[in-house]
Amino acid sequence: MPSLNIDLIRRGMRYSTIEGSFATVFIALSSGAFLTGYVLMFGAKEFVIGLIGAIPFISQALQIFAAYLLRKYKSPRKLAIILSIFNRWVWIFFIFLPFVNFSDKIKIFIFVSLLFISSSAGALLGNIWTIWVGEIVPSQVRGKYFGKRTAYNNAVNIVMFFLSAWLLDHLKRTDEKIGFAVIASICFISGLITTVLFKYHPDVNLEFEEESSLKDEIPKPFKDKNFRKFIFFFAQWNFSVGLSAPFMAYHMLTNLKVDFSTIAIFNMLTMSLNIFFSQWWGRLIDRFGAKNVLMFNASNIVYIPVLWLLATPNFILPLYLDAIMTGIAWSGFNLSALSMLLSMSPTKSRSSYVAILSIFSGFGYLIASILAGYIGTLFKDFSIEIFALRFWNMHILFFLSFVSRMASAVVLARMPEVQAKSFFAMLDSISTTILRVFTTLGNMVIIRKENEE
Numbered sequence: 001m002p003s004l005n006i007d008l009i010r011r012g013m014r015y016s017t018i019e020g021s022f023a024t025v026f027i028a029l030s031s032g033a034f035l036t037g038y039v040l041m042f043g044a045k046e047f048v049i050g051l052i053g054a055i056p057f058i059s060q061a062l063q064i065f066a067a068y069l070l071r072k073y074k075s076p077r078k079l080a081i082i083l084s085i086f087n088r089w090v091w092i093f094f095i096f097l098p099f100v101n102f103s104d105k106i107k108i109f110i111f112v113s114l115l116f117i118s119s120s121a122g123a124l125l126g127n128i129w130t131i132w133v134g135e136i137v138p139s140q141v142r143g144k145y146f147g148k149r150t151a152y153n154n155a156v157n158i159v160m161f162f163l164s165a166w167l168l169d170h171l172k173r174t175d176e177k178i179g180f181a182v183i184a185s186i187c188f189i190s191g192l193i194t195t196v197l198f199k200y201h202p203d204v205n206l207e208f209e210e211e212s213s214l215k216d217e218i219p220k221p222f223k224d225k226n227f228r229k230f231i232f233f234f235a236q237w238n239f240s241v242g243l244s245a246p247f248m249a250y251h252m253l254t255n256l257k258v259d260f261s262t263i264a265i266f267n268m269l270t271m272s273l274n275i276f277f278s279q280w281w282g283r284l285i286d287r288f289g290a291k292n293v294l295m296f297n298a299s300n301i302v303y304i305p306v307l308w309l310l311a312t313p314n315f316i317l318p319l320y321l322d323a324i325m326t327g328i329a330w331s332g333f334n335l336s337a338l339s340m341l342l343s344m345s346p347t348k349s350r351s352s353y354v355a356i357l358s359i360f361s362g363f364g365y366l367i368a369s370i371l372a373g374y375i376g377t378l379f380k381d382f383s384i385e386i387f388a389l390r391f392w393n394m395h396i397l398f399f400l401s402f403v404s405r406m407a408s409a410v411v412l413a414r415m416p417e418v419q420a421k422s423f424f425a426m427l428d429s430i431s432t433t434i435l436r437v438f439t440t441l442g443n444m445v446i447i448r449k450e451n452e453e
Contacts, residue, residue, distance in 0.1 A: 004136065008202040012136040017149045019197040021156040026088055026190040028157050029164055029183055030118075033249040033263045038094070038180045039111060040253065042104040046380060046393075050373020052115065053246020057238070057369070059119040060362025066127035067217055067351035070206060076132035077203040081195055083128065086121035088191020090114055094184035098177035127354050134342050134350060135204040142342065146335055147282025154271040154278070160186070161271070165264030217352040227344055227353065229415045234361035237298070237408040242368030244305050244401035247376065251394040256313050266323040273327025281332035285339050288426040291415070293336035295423065296430070298412055300329040302405040305398040312390065372397045
């Protein structure tokens with residue numbers, strides 16, 4: 001297979017952006033609040049919520065087989081098409097599951113089983129997609145390209161998420177089952193489109209060391225001192241996030257009584273900021289290095305669980321602040337994490353590097369999610385009032401997540417970067433940009449007042 005010329009590279013980047021928009025819709029509607037609401041329809045409790053949150057990360061262990069598949073079949077495009085069918089087309093069963101005449105326990109079992117199949121294929125797909133797109137997109141423009149791609153994808157997500165939430169709230173008044181069947185239908189159609197679009201991506205010629213087997217490849221990431229630290233950080237970080245993230249949607253729907261339309265507003269706010277900041281983070285990554293951008297955003301993400309300690313059914317302002325911080329900080333975190341992964345992993349062994357990182361970070365999330373589900377069940381009757389604030393079992397998890405995230409940020413701060421650049425120079429650039437924005441806004445206000453006078 002010949003190497004890619006400039007026309008194939010541009011085509012691949014263009015179709016990857018289009019495919020990413022539909023993939024973003026699929027991911028948004030097949031996870032988070034919609035997924036939690038779907039299984040709550042069958043009477044799921046805290047432990048099941050924790051298990052469902054852990055399933056995508058249980059599946060990460062299968063990523064190691066992606067390296068084997070790539071070596072055997074050579075074609076990332078063919079593998080991506082096949083895996084996307086198992087990952088995304090399986091949602092056709094979720095369209096009809098609410099109407100099947102089974103008990104709720106059996107429906108939950110079927111749901112969890114199908115979700116595991118979907119997540120397992122998705123884990124393999126994610127690994128292969130990372131290798132594939134890493135070969136298509138030139139290294140010197142990765143930050144800029146992924147920032148722009150994320151912005152476009154999130155613009156589509158805003159529209160689809162809001163319409164889906166409004167539609168679900170409207171249909172729930174008539175029949176909850178119909179509402180979630182419609183959401184599952186949108187997931188299935190979006191997934192179907194991504195599979196078709198994969199056909200138009202250019203395939204790539206992956207190089208592997210001739211005498212290197214999968215058995216030889218697996219130990220390589222552990223022999224890389226800097227990458228070992230990268231693995232340890234993400235395992236601890238995902239453990240910290242896993243203590244709270246699977247239960248945020250559950251807490252909103254059951255304890256705070258937030259409807260899907262309001263959740264859509266949170267998502268719209270998050271995605272809008274994501275669009276605005278993604279390209280900016282991409283430029284900062286290219287200029288100051290991914291490690292600095294990762295550290296800056298991780299330091300802000302640490303405080304998100306604290307906001308959830310303050311929210312009440314009559315005071316959901318902290319959730320709006322969470323949406324703002326998520327839109328700004330997580331966009332930069334994810335972009336810089338991907339850039340670091342691509343820069344720290346050698347091309348010929350990238351599949352095994354991606355797989356090992358995903359397995360260990362997934363294992364951290366898995367342990368945390370199951371542990372959090374057990375804690376939530378153990379303290380299901382917990383309730384205490386402090387300074388007019390009512391705290392439930394979920395608040396225990398949010399506090400533990402905050403403490404653990406703090407420890408993870410310290411680990412990241414001590415991790416070196418191969419091409420280190422000044423963190424404080426980046427802070428100076430960020431502060432200068434913020435000052436420029438506020439100065440411009442202030443001047444606009446002054447000019448407007450002068451015109452009114």
